[in-house]
Amino acid sequence: MELRKLGTSDLFMSPIGMGCQQFSKGIGLAGKQKKNLNDYEIFNIVQASLEVGINWFDTAEEYGWGESERSLRKALNHTLEKPIILTKWFSHFRTSKSIIDTIDFRLKALGVNCIDLYQIHNPTWVSIKKEMRAMARLVEMGKIKYIGVSNFNATQMVTAYESLGELGLPLISNQICYNYNYRKPEEDNTLSIARYLEIGIIAYSPLDKGKLKRDVLTWLTDKGIFAVMGVSSPEQVYQNIC
Ligand SMILES: NC(=O)c1ccc[n+]([C@@H]2O[C@H](COP(=O)([O-])OP(=O)(O)OC[C@H]3O[C@@H](n4cnc5c(N)ncnc54)[C@H](OP(=O)(O)O)[C@@H]3O)[C@@H](O)[C@H]2O)c1
Numbered sequence: 332m333e334l335r336k337l338g339t340s341d342l343f344m345s346p347i348g349m350g351c352q353q354f355s356k357g358i359g360l361a362g363k364q365k366k367n368l369n370d371y372e373i374f375n376i377v378q379a380s381l382e383v384g385i386n387w388f389d390t391a392e393e394y395g396w397g398e399s400e401r402s403l404r405k406a407l408n409h410t411l412e413k414p415i416i417l418t419k420w421f422s423h424f425r426t427s428k429s430i431i432d433t434i435d436f437r438l439k440a441l442g443v444n445c446i447d448l449y450q451i452h453n454p455t456w457v458s459i460k461k462e463m464r465a466m467a468r469l470v471e472m473g474k475i476k477y478i479g480v481s482n483f484n485a486t487q488m489v490t491a492y493e494s495l496g497e498l499g500l501p502l503i504s505n506q507i508c509y510n511y512n513y514r515k516p517e518e519d520n521t522l523s524i525a526r527y528l529e530i531g532i533i534a535y536s537p538l539d540k541g542k543l544k545r546d547v548l549t550w551l552t553d554k555g556i557f558a559v560m561g562v563s564s565p566e567q568v569y570q571n572i573c
Contacts, residue, residue, distance in 0.1 A: 355395030379565035
């Protein structure tokens, strides 16, 4: 797959990436929504992904409360490739202080010194400005390379973009639900504003959780959007990409 730049970053990524919610081992709400895969099955999915040219993986603290991140680390320990890693800070019921307080747990779970793209998982009652200040501090500390958000609507995305702009940093991406059956990001202008501001869009649930066929991945990537798909077997990786 031809690599593309995510937003204004120097991350060159395959148009399709692998989501890791299904690496949660059935733990927590996010884990219970997916099949419970063992380490061997996870390793085979990671291997198949790298084999077809996927060079990034998207996980989150919330996926099995670190279990997805740890499973990904274990699988990657047995591969030569060093793909791009995206993870997310769990934002509910917390203040922005926890962004800094919890970063070392994320680094340890993933087994890395620096996270390529760290995303705010969801907008909450916490001030976006304060969240961006904490994320900027992580960049300064060298613990993360780039900052992204997720599930932010157009207004919230612009607030994040402007808050980071005041600190001299770019907002690299917004990860949102977008697929052929769910078109809200077109209607509320999130897509057009992101394009104008050069913020990369990462579409999650691109297959509408398995209801759509693989052609919708091209429908998304032809628009310059990155798609983060989920699979529960290596066969599904080959079916969707080859
Ligand atoms: N930022 C957020 O709030 C957020 C929210 C949701 C997801 N995400 C990210 O997006 C990733 C993907 O989300 P998703 O799992 O909802 O995505 P999806 O790609 O829309 O759906 C994945 C499901 O589709 C089915 N599938 C895939 N390929 C198939 C094939 N060839 N044949 C038949 N079925 C197939 C599988 O279902 P079976 O398991 O039943 O086989 C698979 O689990 C997550 O892992 C996560 O990284 C982010």
